[in-house]
Amino acid sequence: MTTDANAADAETDSDARSEADSNAEPETDGGTDSNAGSSSTGETVTGTVSLVGSGPGDPELLTVKAKRLLEDADVVLHDKLPGPEIIDTLPDDRREDVGKRAGGERTPQSEINERLVELAREGKDVVRLKGGDSFVFGRGGEEAEYLAERGVPFEVVPGVTSAIAAPAVAGVPVTHRDHASSVSFVTGHEDPTKDDSAVDWDALAATGGTIVVLMGVGRLPDYTAALLEAGTAPETPVALIERGTWPGQRVATGTLETIVDVRDEEEISPPAVTVIGDVAATRETVVEFIENDYETPATGAEE
Template sequence: MTGKVYLVGSGPGDPELLTVKARRLLEEADVVLHDKLPGPEIIELVPEARREDVGKRAGGEWTPQEYTNRRLVELANEGKTVVRLKGGDPFVFGRGGEEMEHLAANEIPFEYVPGITAGIAGPGAAGIPVTHRDHNSSVSFVTGHEDPEKDESAVDWGALAATGGTLVVYMGVGKLPEYTRALRDAGMDPDTPVALIERATWPDQRVAVGTLDTIVAVRDEMEIAPPAITVIGEVAATRERVVEFMEGR
């Protein structure tokens, strides 16, 4: 009898931000395949004997996506209930769409369980709303780490610079010099506020603030490392006006 796969978002990392359904599935699953982005406290909710690390880190150890796809099908065909646990939301730069299609192609039943995406929760945890009626009428979510096999980038930084809205960049710490330069070259004000939120909602969360012109130097000085979210736009300056009164941060 074929089992079932749950594509589960763990949210930004704080275990108290797991959905009720996600926590229940972690307790009930036969096997949990997790990446590196769920907070360590969330991963430790699952006994080691029931979990498999299929994560990836920029410049470090990694598990090929093909292996993860194959493993999901293998486990389901063994009749197991499988949780594929991802940071944030499975369908926001989490490759959940690819896994969903692979499961369907192999006739494996699956279910999507949403999580709070880091592009909203990360800035919020730092006192930065991604939308604010005084500052922006749009928000764009962009990956800073595209498929390296692409011939050219699919991100039009010039068009994004022209929107006048908030830009939220996932996985963009390493490429920060390139895209901040591209935005300046496209006419974005060098004094535009920028914030980097490292390990948002985790106990060791850190926030670096600067401008489009200075944020690379701030990143280097503070040694900000992945996982981190970049927020570019006037909303990034909100933090300095509220952080003193923001409990827990």
């Protein structure tokens, strides 16, 4: 199921910076634009915006195209979710942090949209870099529509979504022939008690299969309670993967009934992926043999 996120946007935007009249958006009818780039012949040149998914955070999981675009871009607009190792490779003079963090200060999405158009009309090639895949709870669809409405050319560069990659590197497959033949991706930002919630937890409980919740650490008590009330078994396995593929990745496991206490005891914090379903228990059978440079064990999480 989808809503939005980087996720489903119970995102609360801070007030946008006031725009001076001289920075108001020009018309997109091909007329003159004092902010547009110019070619050697005096023709107006509009740059291209690339909506790029960075993958879950390991630089080696960037696609070849994403890596090339990051190296060639005039400007990279990014948030924190691409991860520190990728962000640290970006030159300071070619990147702008437009991040949004749960519960903290953030750049309003409207301001990000306007900045993409502004830079492109200056003739710059711009990368809009998002964690995972920008079209999975990443607002890539909104940004694409905004650019198209204003006549700005763009391309989409898919990334490895953290909804699948983070559980996978932790030993949790989101599907498994013995355990789950379907998977639902859900935003964790929405309040399950909202009358107009776009996430139907009763339907998810009835569907079965695996439920993967993105950005759901804070509302974990709410949606686990909603699933229990909808009839999901209390002993259903659950895994929390914090900072999947980042340095210091941590994994904590429990059941639908115990996972909130596990989260608190292990101090699991965002960004994290929640996996609910029988597949979460398969980690125990493979974890001893997983080789990667990511994981820092969460003490007591495997009990």
